[in-house]
Amino acid sequence: MPGLTTSRIARHWLIAALVGGALLAVIGAALAIYAGLYIVAADVPHTQPVFLLLETVRDRSIAVRAADVVVPADLTDPGRIASGAGQYAEMCSGCHLAPGMKRTEISRGLYPRAPQLRRGSRPTPAEDFWVVKHGVKMTGMAAWGVTHNDEILWDVVAFLRKLPDLTADQYQALVKSAPKTHDETMQDMETDESHGAQPHDHGAEPRD
Numbered sequence: 001m002p003g004l005t006t007s008r009i010a011r012h013w014l015i016a017a018l019v020g021g022a023l024l025a026v027i028g029a030a031l032a033i034y035a036g037l038y039i040v041a042a043d044v045p046h047t048q049p050v051f052l053l054l055e056t057v058r059d060r061s062i063a064v065r066a067a068d069v070v071v072p073a074d075l076t077d078p079g080r081i082a083s084g085a086g087q088y089a090e091m092c093s094g095c096h097l098a099p100g101m102k103r104t105e106i107s108r109g110l111y112p113r114a115p116q117l118r119r120g121s122r123p124t125p126a127e128d129f130w131v132v133k134h135g136v137k138m139t140g141m142a143a144w145g146v147t148h149n150d151e152i153l154w155d156v157v158a159f160l161r162k163l164p165d166l167t168a169d170q171y172q173a174l175v176k177s178a179p180k181t182h183d184e185t186m187q188d189m190e191t192d193e194s195h196g197a198q199p200h201d202h203g204a205e206p207r208d
Protein backbone atom coordinates (compact mmCIF):
# COMPACT_ATOMS: atom_id res chain seq x y z
CA MET A 1 0.00 0.00 0.00
CA PRO A 2 1.54 3.32 -1.07
CA GLY A 3 0.07 5.30 1.90
CA LEU A 4 1.77 3.05 4.45
CA THR A 5 5.14 3.29 2.70
CA THR A 6 4.98 7.09 2.65
CA SER A 7 4.20 7.29 6.35
CA ARG A 8 6.99 4.86 7.15
CA ILE A 9 9.49 6.98 5.21
CA ALA A 10 8.22 10.11 6.94
CA ARG A 11 8.73 8.42 10.30
CA HIS A 12 12.30 7.49 9.43
CA TRP A 13 13.05 11.07 8.42
CA LEU A 14 11.58 12.36 11.67
CA ILE A 15 13.74 10.04 13.76
CA ALA A 16 16.83 10.95 11.74
CA ALA A 17 16.09 14.66 12.20
CA LEU A 18 15.61 14.25 15.98
CA VAL A 19 18.82 12.23 16.43
CA GLY A 20 20.74 14.63 14.17
CA GLY A 21 19.39 17.65 16.05
CA ALA A 22 20.34 16.17 19.43
CA LEU A 23 23.83 15.34 18.13
CA LEU A 24 24.30 18.86 16.78
CA ALA A 25 23.21 20.33 20.12
CA VAL A 26 25.76 18.19 22.00
CA ILE A 27 28.54 19.09 19.56
CA GLY A 28 27.57 22.78 19.73
CA ALA A 29 27.64 22.73 23.55
CA ALA A 30 31.02 20.95 23.57
CA LEU A 31 32.48 23.54 21.16
CA ALA A 32 31.10 26.43 23.22
CA ILE A 33 32.65 24.95 26.38
CA TYR A 34 35.99 24.31 24.65
CA ALA A 35 36.03 27.84 23.25
CA GLY A 36 35.62 29.15 26.84
CA LEU A 37 32.47 31.09 25.91
CA TYR A 38 30.90 30.95 29.38
CA ILE A 39 32.39 33.49 31.76
CA VAL A 40 33.16 31.97 35.18
CA ALA A 41 34.52 35.28 36.58
CA ALA A 42 32.87 36.17 39.90
CA ASP A 43 32.57 39.82 38.87
CA VAL A 44 30.29 39.02 35.92
CA PRO A 45 26.80 37.81 36.95
CA HIS A 46 25.27 34.64 35.47
CA THR A 47 22.88 35.05 32.58
CA GLN A 48 19.25 34.91 33.75
CA PRO A 49 18.54 31.36 32.42
CA VAL A 50 21.71 29.95 34.02
CA PHE A 51 20.91 31.74 37.29
CA LEU A 52 17.37 30.33 37.35
CA LEU A 53 18.62 26.83 36.52
CA LEU A 54 21.29 26.85 39.25
CA GLU A 55 18.90 28.30 41.81
CA THR A 56 16.30 25.62 41.07
CA VAL A 57 18.90 22.83 41.20
CA ARG A 58 20.14 24.16 44.57
CA ASP A 59 16.71 24.68 46.13
CA ARG A 60 15.38 21.24 45.10
CA SER A 61 18.58 19.49 46.18
CA ILE A 62 18.43 21.13 49.62
CA ALA A 63 14.67 20.64 50.11
CA VAL A 64 14.75 16.94 49.20
CA ARG A 65 17.75 16.14 51.43
CA ALA A 66 16.61 18.27 54.37
CA ALA A 67 13.35 16.29 54.53
CA ASP A 68 15.18 13.55 56.51
CA VAL A 69 16.76 15.95 59.04
CA VAL A 70 15.38 15.53 62.57
CA VAL A 71 15.08 18.95 64.23
CA PRO A 72 15.83 19.07 68.00
CA ALA A 73 12.92 20.20 70.19
CA ASP A 74 14.96 22.82 72.08
CA LEU A 75 15.89 25.24 69.27
CA THR A 76 14.41 28.20 71.18
CA ASP A 77 16.56 27.43 74.24
CA PRO A 78 18.37 30.68 75.21
CA GLY A 79 21.58 28.75 75.99
CA ARG A 80 21.65 27.31 72.47
CA ILE A 81 20.96 30.71 70.91
CA ALA A 82 23.73 32.41 72.93
CA SER A 83 26.21 29.70 72.05
CA GLY A 84 25.22 29.96 68.39
CA ALA A 85 25.66 33.74 68.46
CA GLY A 86 29.26 33.38 69.58
CA GLN A 87 29.99 30.82 66.84
CA TYR A 88 28.24 32.94 64.21
CA ALA A 89 30.20 36.10 65.08
CA GLU A 90 33.49 34.26 64.61
CA MET A 91 32.76 31.89 61.72
CA CYS A 92 29.99 33.40 59.63
CA SER A 93 29.66 37.17 60.01
CA GLY A 94 32.67 37.89 57.77
CA CYS A 95 30.59 36.77 54.79
CA HIS A 96 26.95 36.97 56.02
CA LEU A 97 27.39 40.16 58.09
CA ALA A 98 25.30 40.96 61.19
CA PRO A 99 23.08 43.76 62.56
CA GLY A 100 25.09 46.99 62.71
CA MET A 101 27.98 45.56 60.70
CA LYS A 102 29.41 47.19 57.56
CA ARG A 103 30.00 45.12 54.44
CA THR A 104 33.36 43.35 54.46
CA GLU A 105 35.73 42.97 51.53
CA ILE A 106 34.93 39.28 51.11
CA SER A 107 31.18 39.89 51.25
CA ARG A 108 31.51 42.47 48.47
CA GLY A 109 33.52 40.19 46.20
CA LEU A 110 31.66 36.90 46.61
CA TYR A 111 29.50 35.61 43.76
CA PRO A 112 26.98 34.19 44.30
CA ARG A 113 26.58 36.66 47.14
CA ALA A 114 26.38 35.42 50.71
CA PRO A 115 22.84 36.44 51.72
CA GLN A 116 22.56 38.77 54.72
CA LEU A 117 21.08 36.29 57.16
CA ARG A 118 19.56 39.00 59.38
CA ARG A 119 17.01 39.28 56.56
CA GLY A 120 16.10 35.61 57.02
CA SER A 121 17.61 32.32 55.93
CA ARG A 122 16.24 29.07 54.45
CA PRO A 123 12.49 28.33 54.78
CA THR A 124 12.96 25.78 57.60
CA PRO A 125 15.50 25.06 60.39
CA ALA A 126 16.08 21.63 58.76
CA GLU A 127 17.19 23.33 55.52
CA ASP A 128 19.38 25.78 57.42
CA PHE A 129 21.04 22.87 59.21
CA TRP A 130 21.59 20.92 55.99
CA VAL A 131 23.23 23.89 54.25
CA VAL A 132 25.42 24.76 57.23
CA LYS A 133 26.52 21.14 57.65
CA HIS A 134 27.14 20.29 53.99
CA GLY A 135 27.81 23.66 52.34
CA VAL A 136 26.98 24.52 48.71
CA LYS A 137 29.25 23.56 45.79
CA MET A 138 30.80 26.31 43.66
CA THR A 139 29.85 29.08 46.10
CA GLY A 140 31.86 30.35 49.06
CA MET A 141 29.63 28.38 51.45
CA ALA A 142 31.74 25.77 53.26
CA ALA A 143 30.66 22.43 54.75
CA TRP A 144 30.98 23.23 58.46
CA GLY A 145 30.05 19.65 59.34
CA VAL A 146 33.53 18.53 58.25
CA THR A 147 34.98 20.27 61.31
CA HIS A 148 32.05 20.71 63.74
CA ASN A 149 29.66 18.29 65.39
CA ASP A 150 25.89 18.45 64.95
CA GLU A 151 25.24 19.91 68.42
CA ILE A 152 27.31 23.01 67.66
CA LEU A 153 25.72 23.39 64.23
CA TRP A 154 22.24 23.22 65.80
CA ASP A 155 23.30 26.01 68.21
CA VAL A 156 24.17 28.10 65.16
CA VAL A 157 20.83 27.26 63.49
CA ALA A 158 18.98 28.17 66.71
CA PHE A 159 20.72 31.56 66.53
CA LEU A 160 19.95 31.99 62.79
CA ARG A 161 16.21 31.65 63.48
CA LYS A 162 16.49 34.42 66.11
CA LEU A 163 18.79 36.72 64.11
CA PRO A 164 16.13 38.61 62.08
CA ASP A 165 14.56 39.91 65.35
CA LEU A 166 17.80 41.39 66.74
CA THR A 167 18.94 45.02 66.84
CA ALA A 168 22.67 45.77 66.66
CA ASP A 169 22.82 46.21 70.47
CA GLN A 170 20.93 42.99 71.15
CA TYR A 171 23.24 41.15 68.78
CA GLN A 172 26.36 42.46 70.53
CA ALA A 173 24.94 41.57 73.95
CA LEU A 174 24.09 38.05 72.79
CA VAL A 175 27.57 37.48 71.34
CA LYS A 176 29.13 38.67 74.64
CA SER A 177 26.90 36.26 76.56
CA ALA A 178 28.14 33.25 74.58
CA PRO A 179 29.31 30.56 77.04
CA LYS A 180 32.48 29.74 75.08
CA THR A 181 34.68 31.24 72.40
CA HIS A 182 35.08 29.35 69.15
CA ASP A 183 38.58 28.16 70.16
CA GLU A 184 37.27 26.76 73.45
CA THR A 185 34.47 24.96 71.60
CA MET A 186 36.97 23.44 69.17
CA GLN A 187 39.21 22.24 72.02
CA ASP A 188 36.23 20.61 73.70
CA MET A 189 35.29 18.90 70.47
CA GLU A 190 38.78 17.44 70.02
CA THR A 191 38.60 15.74 73.40
CA ASP A 192 35.06 14.55 72.71
CA GLU A 193 34.92 11.35 70.67
CA SER A 194 31.30 11.87 69.63
CA HIS A 195 32.14 13.86 66.51
CA GLY A 196 32.56 11.66 63.50
CA ALA A 197 32.20 13.91 60.47
CA GLN A 198 35.19 13.48 58.22
CA PRO A 199 35.56 14.33 54.56
CA HIS A 200 35.24 11.19 52.49
CA ASP A 201 34.07 12.34 49.08
CA HIS A 202 36.32 12.84 46.10
CA GLY A 203 38.19 16.09 46.33
CA ALA A 204 36.63 17.09 49.66
CA GLU A 205 40.15 17.86 50.85
CA PRO A 206 43.06 19.09 48.79
CA ARG A 207 45.46 16.28 47.91
CA ASP A 208 49.24 16.58 47.67
Ligand code: HEC
Pocket residue numbers: 058088091092093094095096106110111112113114115120121122128131132136139140141142144156
Ligand atom coordinates in the same frame (compact mmCIF):
# COMPACT_ATOMS: atom_id res chain seq x y z
C1 HEC B 1 33.39 32.53 52.83
C2 HEC B 1 32.08 33.09 52.97
C3 HEC B 1 31.06 32.35 53.81
C4 HEC B 1 31.17 31.98 55.13
C5 HEC B 1 32.34 32.21 56.06
C6 HEC B 1 29.90 31.37 55.47
N1 HEC B 1 29.06 31.37 54.41
FE1 HEC B 1 27.12 30.74 54.38
N2 HEC B 1 26.99 31.17 52.42
C7 HEC B 1 27.97 31.76 51.66
C8 HEC B 1 27.49 31.95 50.32
C9 HEC B 1 28.25 32.56 49.17
C10 HEC B 1 26.17 31.45 50.28
C11 HEC B 1 25.21 31.44 49.10
C12 HEC B 1 25.24 30.09 48.44
C13 HEC B 1 24.25 30.03 47.31
O1 HEC B 1 24.03 31.00 46.61
O2 HEC B 1 23.65 28.96 47.15
C14 HEC B 1 25.89 30.97 51.63
C15 HEC B 1 24.69 30.40 52.01
C16 HEC B 1 24.33 30.14 53.32
C17 HEC B 1 23.01 29.75 53.75
C18 HEC B 1 21.79 29.57 52.86
C19 HEC B 1 21.05 30.87 52.80
C20 HEC B 1 19.85 30.83 51.86
O3 HEC B 1 18.91 31.60 52.10
O4 HEC B 1 19.86 30.06 50.90
C21 HEC B 1 23.05 29.61 55.11
C22 HEC B 1 21.90 29.23 56.04
C23 HEC B 1 24.41 29.90 55.52
N3 HEC B 1 25.16 30.21 54.40
C24 HEC B 1 24.84 29.86 56.82
C25 HEC B 1 26.18 30.07 57.20
C26 HEC B 1 26.66 29.89 58.54
C27 HEC B 1 25.80 29.52 59.73
C28 HEC B 1 28.00 30.14 58.52
C29 HEC B 1 28.99 30.03 59.66
C30 HEC B 1 29.05 28.75 60.31
C31 HEC B 1 28.34 30.50 57.14
N4 HEC B 1 27.21 30.44 56.38
C32 HEC B 1 29.61 30.89 56.74
C33 HEC B 1 29.22 32.15 52.10
C34 HEC B 1 29.73 31.96 53.36
